[in-house]
Amino acid sequence: MPVDGPVPWQLVEHTAAKHNIYRRYLHRWFPIILSNDSWNEATYAEGFSGPGIYAGGEDGSPIIAVRAFAEEVSNLSKKANFLFIDDDQRCVTMLTDQLTRVFPQRPRNPGLMPVAVRKGKCEDLLELELGKLGAWGSPILAVLDSWGNAPVPYGLLQRIANNPGSEVIVTFKPQHFVRFVDDLGDAADDVFGGDRTWRQASVLPSSEKRQFILTCYRNALETAGFRYLLDFELVDRRGDTLYLVFGTNHRLGLEKMKDSLWEVDKVFGIGFRDPRDSQLETLFEFTDPELSPLSRLLRDRLRTHGPTRVETLRKFALFDTVFRPQHVIDALPPLVHSGAAELGDGTRQIRRGSVIQLTTNTQHATPR
Ligand SMILES: C[S@@+](CC[C@H](N)C(=O)[O-])C[C@H]1O[C@@H](n2cnc3c(N)ncnc32)[C@H](O)[C@@H]1O
Incomplete structure (x- = not known):
């Protein structure tokens, strides 16, 4: 669904914290993956890439990813593919311009660093475009930052889970997700891999619906084939939340993502909470955490x-x-x-x- 309003938009607090976590993780992911003798290439892909810039001039996630690559491993001779998809033409045009503006000297030649920016729906294009890049069969880190108002196809998550060395980050605003789930018919079951358990949320008190649906979503990712999952909510001071779930088959990936999470600077004014905590207490103190x-x-x-x-x-x-x-x-x-x-x-x-x-x-x- 194209952006409802101007592009670019203001960076909100939990997006800044999310970017901080991505940045820290990507600075670990690229060197680990590209120095591993098992792989000759790796792909970073976004299904909901945005314009690459925010209204205050801050970097969007695609720029953060390319920058992490350029700062960490552009000297390695292995191939790194980048794929960015968005269904709003304004975002596609702006991201293309941003990539040229921020990286006037490409970190690598196009043969070793293909960058594809495509306009279209993630659900229609991502799997296909990964195929065109020859990405399947080598590690893929897929970031699916949908805002929750677009379904992330379960078949795509399954394919990523079963692709060697591959990981996924899905983010959405829980309230969008609850609304989306309430509004859709049987097609919504596909988001949960066809499991209808999530529908039991409709009989729960509204205070429990969201937590229940997040648990169902986590279970669905596990069933898709991800051995390790890390999911949490980023919460700003007004209580607005963003749910982030990370799926990997590698313990090292889980450990590195958790390190990235716990390193986030508290100046962001953002806390996080474990959706399984019965009191849903938000942790704001990262250095001396509330346990x-x-x-x-x-x-x-x-x-x-x-x-x-x-x-x-x-x-x-x-x-x-x-x-x-x-x-x-x-x-x-x-x-x-x-x-x-x-x-x-x-x-x-x-x-x-x-x-x-x-x-x-x-x-x-x-x-x-
Ligand atoms: C949350 S923003 C992405 C933010 C970006 N990842 C970042 O962190 O800087 C979500 C983007 O998804 C795009 N979008 C919404 N529905 C889509 C769909 N079905 N397929 C592809 N893009 C979509 C919107 O145009 C918007 O730019």
Whole structure:
């Protein structure tokens, strides 16, 4: 759907934070992928690229990507393809101009760095254009930044998940997504890979709908074939949110994306939250994070899985929450000191090898 209003538009806070995460991740992704002996080329692709610039002159995501490549690895001889798709002609024209203006000297010759900017719908063009570039069969990082008002085809996500070394970032505004899901008929099931579970959202209280749909979407990406997922909401001070889900089959990718997330500078005035936290608490403090949401998630995990080693909880934090493994050691003492949990050996000294379990009173209590 073409942009409703002028192009370019103002950069809002969570877009700035999102760009900061992309920038940090891309500065890691290009060198890791292009110095890996298994690959001779890699592709960065956007299905909803935008104009490459914001009203205040800030870079859009396509420029951020090309800049990260130019700064990190333009000296390597491997091929890097770039593909940008948008269905608004103004964005396509502006992005083409921006790329020429910002990079008057191409970082690489066109043979080693093909850049394709195409006008059309992501759902019609992305897979096809990746084929024309010869991208399938080598790593692809696909950024699908749809605003939530365009469906991201599930078949495309499946194909990316099953393509070697490939990863996806999907972003949308949850409120758009809820509206989009409410408005569409059976075709909307395709977004969830044909699974109709998300429709149960219609009988939930409105406060629970969004969280439920985000969980269904995460599950759908897992079913599409992504082994590791990191999903979270970026929240600005007014409470406006942007949902971001990252899918990869590589643990290193997950770790690097999580590092990028936790490095985001708090000057952006943006917090993030784990959609699985029952209280949906927003974390604004990145250097000294508020760990109560993790304590609640750990308590829920102990309730469903029984006595668990701290090392296993560290893996749970890495793979199933927005938190880092090292946060676990600090999130457990409040549970022990409040009497909600105890150590298997009866001590109060929490170590990686310790086993931790809920106390009998807490086993059946409702999570708060
Ligand atoms: C959120 S903006 C992209 C922002 C950009 N990725 C960035 O971070 O700088 C979404 C873009 O998607 C485009 N768009 C909306 N529906 C589309 C569709 N079905 N296919 C392709 N582009 C679409 C809009 O024209 C808009 O430029």
